[in-house]
Amino acid sequence: MPALKVLSALDVARIQWYHFKAIIVAGMGLFTDAYDLFCIAPIMKMIGHIYYHQDSIGTAVLSTSYAIALLGTALGQLIFGYLGDRVGRRRVYGLCLMIMVLSSFGCGFSVCTTRRSCVIASLGFFRFVLGLGIGGDYPLSATIMSEFANKRSRGTFIAAVFSMQGLGILMSSAVTMAVCEAFKNAGKGSLEKMRAAGAETFAPWESDIAWRLILMIGALPAALTFYWRMLMPETASYANGYTALSLFAIIPWIISDF
16 A cells, blocks of 8 residues: 555656656766767778778678667667566666766777777677667666656656757767867877878878777766666666565655755
């Protein structure tokens, strides 16, 4: 009976601050998802100039680089969606975030700076792992937001969370342009020296740092919300399937501020 009262109270609750906390925490995950998935196109163009010079990067390599994260996303949705039902949304939600943050940094630290096959293989591995984390974040963000929301505004709250994807796509383009412009201005001296040496077809060494930095910046929004994501209690709907006492863990989080 206490469990039903808590669930009913959440369904009819007026819009409160904890609803916005849930939107921010879940939305930053989807913001990072979109950033990481959509920044790869300009990154591969940069890698083509840096490592392939006048050679074509190849359709197979490009297609694989774009698809490898999506493959990980599909598997991640199945794996972490199942685990979310088995061991709890909160635990798996935090695990997905850690995978996303660490693999984003891993992409930036892809080994090798001279052998293009080594760079592409290393980047592909970390992109696949990143996709696993993104795949877990998708269903869990929607599930957690829907289980925290009230009945009347549930669709609005879920739409607000997923609207962060659009902002993530815009931010990926903005960050790419800003980083490239900054490194272009900082590397004018190197470019002039290369032209004087007759190596105009080679990209300056600063550009190898630029694409790595763009990938690592994608970890920052998710990392900044890690603390609050770990403070989130288990959702009432999931806790109801195990013990009524665990439902009351949500109450302090609802009535407290950050």
